[in-house]
Amino acid sequence: MQKVDKIVAVDLFCGAGGLTYGLETAGISVTLGVDIDPHCAHAIEANSRAKFLQADVAALDAAVVKEALTGGDFTLLAGCAPCQPFSTYSRAAKQRHGEGAGDGRSEDWRLAEHFGNIIRKVQPDIVTMENVPPLSQQEVFKTFLEALEGYWVDWKVIECNLIGLPQTRKRLVLVASKLGPIEIPNFDLPRQTVRSIIGGLPEINAGGIDPHDRLHKASRLSSINMERIRSSVAGGTWRDWPERLLSSCHTKETGATYPSVYGRMEWDSPAPTITTQCFGYGNGRFGHPEQDRAISLREAAMLQGFPRDYSFLPEGEAVSFAKVGRLIGNAVPVTLGAVIGRFIKEHVAEYRSASHADGMKA
Known part of the structure; x- marks a missing residue:
């Protein structure tokens, strides 16, 4: 019987635990959720097996993340760095109230950079990030991609109604892997209303x-x-x-x-x-x-x-x-977290299968 690999994950900017819960639903072990908002503690610890750490990711010690990622076969660093200045809803709300859209250069603008700094220091096997689609057009996204040197990377904008979530929401999803080439499929799952x-x-x-x-x-x-x-x-x-x-x-x-x-x-x-x-x-x-x-x-x-x-x-x-x-x-939709989690599990299984085949040939 083939061994099922254990993927251990940390969820940065975890919020109320939508991504954590979704990843757990897919069979990924999330050990730690990190967020600056103390009100997220109950939601994380009451609904998942993860522990909650109240911390600013900008000042987070990478050693804490490394420690939380021990005990498995593969490591996953996941998160949704809030980038409200780039969200369509935020910009539309400002326009409705007669305000300028602004250039987005708030502290929120830099949270993706802090996420990238943690990746550089921790070097997990796999990374996933979920965010608002307009982020892909910003300089901060290019900076984030630079933090993924040495990884195979793919990203795309996903329409959530195509993954079984009853919303017209669109989200940018990025995955990166050290295990091998990785490509997000075109999802078309049964629709919900x-x-x-x-x-x-x-x-x-x-x-x-x-x-x-x-x-x-x-x-x-x-x-x-x-x-x-x-x-x-x-x-x-x-x-x-x-x-x-x-x-x-x-x-x-x-x-x-x-x-x-x-x-x-x-x-x-x-x-x-x-x-x-x-x-x-x-x-x-x-x-x-x-x-x-x-x-x-x-x-x-x-x-x-x-x-x-x-x-x-x-x-x-x-x-x-x-x-x-x-x-x-503010939560990552649970359905999206579960879809991403299942995709990552399949990627790891394919890597393990290919490694086993190569070993047999040798």
Whole structure:
């Protein structure tokens, strides 16, 4: 019987553990999740076998990462360095509020560089990074690629609805390997929809909560927003409303560019990209397809691939929309983590098989 290789991983910028959980689902042993946000600790340690380390990756001792990568046959360094200045959503939000897009030269801009520095010092067998697609056009991405000297590298932009995640989200995925050539396949997995993921959850009202699940909780709506959502149809826009319900932003020239704001999702289509503000009806197409409310925190998490019982907060801690929404919206989708994990497992198996064949020939 052929031995199954153990891949040991560390997840940098781990957030609420979407990548960690996905990799574990694929059979990869994640021993450590690192993030500067202490609110990530519970989510990592309550849902996975990894330990959490609160640390700034910019100041992280590479020896800590090396130690966490011991005990396996192969090592994987994974992460999603936050690059919010390059995200389409961030730039669009700034434009909606009349702000300049900026040049992105914040500390976030340098996090990919810090990731690269850790790679240089640790030299894991395999590296994977997930990020926003516009990062590939930035100088910092070229700098990151330079840190991968000695690796075979491939990267591509993946449409998440093609990997079984019910979102229109697109993500840049990079993989690098010292084991041999590596190429990300063109995925085309069975499609999921809003209905197939959240259609079975109990009904709740705006401002209501499921007594059996404190995260299945919807934000309150003002009286005018209640009128607006009642006038909204699934997949429609604010143009479906009577004129008296329009706000000043809708009548501006820039308002015509964002028809999905105050929109309802469609049952049999993917959701839009789940953001940190997804619990707010007015922040995008985050209205429930049928019920007169925004999606709940639990629904948002499930649309990100998290299982229904995933724990984001310690028992007894009050549920904050802002805090939990940030954890959910910033997470690497679990489904994407699992797909990447399975691909890496297959790559290692192919390497082992080729090495065994070469040994037999010798």
